[in-house]
Amino acid sequence: xxxxxxxxAVTIQSLRVQKFSRKQFIMPKCNTTPTLTKQRQVLNHLYxxxxxxSTEATKKYGVKNLRSTISSIRTxxxxxxxxxxxxxxxxxxxxxxxxxxxxxxxxRKDGTRxxxxx
Numbered sequence: 001x002x003x004x005x006x007x008x009a010v011t012i013q014s015l016r017v018q019k020f021s022r023k024q025f026i027m028p029k030c031n032t033t034p035t036l037t038k039q040r041q042v043l044n045h046l047y048x049x050x051x052x053x054s055t056e057a058t059k060k061y062g063v064k065n066l067r068s069t070i071s072s073i074r075t076x077x078x079x080x081x082x083x084x085x086x087x088x089x090x091x092x093x094x095x096x097x098x099x100x101x102x103x104x105x106x107x108r109k110d111g112t113r114x115x116x117x118x
Contacts, residue, residue, distance in 0.1 A: 038063050043073050046085070046095035053092045066093070 019061045036044070045052055057063040070085060070093050077083040077095060086094050107113055 005028045039069055051092040
């Protein structure tokens with residue numbers, strides 16, 4: 001009986017003394033705020049009604065090829081015909097609403113959306 005108690009004491013003591021590496025206790029860093037892509041930052045800038053040119057895009061958002069970025073934004077924005085990307089004589093890009101005014105949408109029972117004030 002004495003040997004069994006002694007083995008039990010040794011195993012309990014070894015569990016208490018067991019050392020863990022520091023890496024097991026470090027929690028991974030979680031990024032709680034999503035990072036916006038350069039394309040999304042330029043789109044947000046245009047959506048606010050502000051114009052942008054290539055030097056401003058490079059300084060603010062790090063966009064090196066604004067023409068390419070605007071081209072990809074244009075396909076997203078002009079897909080449904082509600083917005084369009086326009087340029088002025090100085091080469092600044094703007095986003096213009098093609099249907100200005102109040103738009104109110106409602107949903108049908110099947111989940112499809114329709115314009116309520118039309």
